[in-house]
Amino acid sequence: MGRWQDMTQEELEKQYAPSRWSHRMDKEAVIEAHVREVTEAFPLVLYIHGGYWQFLSKEVSGFIAPPLVTQGIAVAAVGYDVAPKGKGFQKWDQHLLSLALWPLSLCALCLGHMDVMVAQVRRSVAFIVQQYSKTSGVYLCGHSAGAHLAAMVLSTDWEEYGVTPDIKGAFLVSGVYDLEPITHTSVNNLLHVSQSDCSAVTLSLPREVARRNSPVLCMTAATPARKACEVLIAVAQHDSPEFHRQSQEYFQALRSAGWSVSLLDIADTDHFDVIEKLSQGGYILTQVILNMISRA
Template sequence: MSRGRWRDMAAEELQQQYSPSRWARRLRGDAAVRAHIEAVTAGTQRARAGTRSSLHVPYGEADGERLDLYFPAEPSETFPAFVYIHGGYWQCLRGIYLCGHSAGAHLAAMVLCTDWTEFGVVPDIRGAVLVSGLYDLEPILHTYVNDALNMSWEVAQRNSPMLCITQAVPAAAACEVLVAVAQHDSPEFRRQSQEYSQALRSAGWSVSLLDLATVDHFDIIEKLSEDTYILIQVILNMIARG
């Protein structure tokens, strides 16, 4: 399915393609979203109970600009930072590893295409895990999602990772990118993941595509709380190589 294929879709089909809850295996609609929130909330509570943490650390002035920091159980002078960005259609010094889900994967991808020289810094981003993400925002303009976002075409173009991929410089080439997609994601989500990974590879980035069987848009990330989950193993191996 080519990048322009979505233009041929009827409005209802496009709405369905970009509504992950309609593709969930276990539940449908709002029930799938509620179950996902319950699952990730329970995982967060387990993490807080089992590790040392510093919660709601501000990184900006707005109420929503907060970070939750979790530290390893064993004291160490050096350890990698793993940054997770949650999804929700943007409404909801050590080596750094990014991980984003859905709209969070879009934000992590935007970090990869940022020209950091403008800010006088070169962050040591060694890996990025992009899970069931959106990399071309133009189709979103024609769905219910844009009712709240009110994006213009220009804003969608400027903020589409697919359209701002740069040729990998040595620092970027050393960053390992994993694009993961669920078997039961919608065809449009799957297409975007496949085409974005191909575009990164063509630009010289170190990238791999992981197509995860049996999972959908929600449990692909919920299962990160399971030690034996293949995506957890891939992430730990990535960090070990870095």
């Protein structure tokens, strides 16, 4: 081929018109097909991690992505400030630790951090749907504490956030839907604080905070839009009887409120591998998620 300076105007136009060179279809059709392909809406799964509101992170949540992404589903992990960071403090004040009444001050700092976590997750959902308007629907997936937070998302008054997310489904796995029993366990007690390590600080969740952040107690009646959202409540066969009870009661509460909801007891799993196995394409819960999304 000669230099471009030696080409006629017609030849130059042809050389710089990529659509003329497609082997698959004519020049008009290939452009239309390309626009359709790159702008086509896609389903989006938002994964909310567990860890009893105290550990794990979005950075370790990518394990669920491979079997979903291979089916054309986008996956995003949602983070939140686990306790005790939820109230905005990341390092303990040395002066505070020296005070005789420091436990009272710490309790004051801890009050409401569950509210913060819930608000953070709600804001994340609002932000994502504003940034990615081309989704064909949003699906929530949460495990344990993450299932609790996903359930709280379902009860959100979205007018406060200026958006109406098209949440078409929620997969709530081995969740806690009534927080009050947690307030009577060691999960909630302030066990240990040191100047060098605050990782053992637990929830310090007051009863009133627990109640207003319990999905089973802040049930929202199913509007027409919410009726279009399918909710799957899954529980591991070897979860404790309390986890089974809570899953059953939240299932009944949603159904009574008019939601489209189902309950799945997953055989031969415990509280941990029930979610770990989502990395496997052939796992029953993976298949249930894929089937629900494909029906939408």
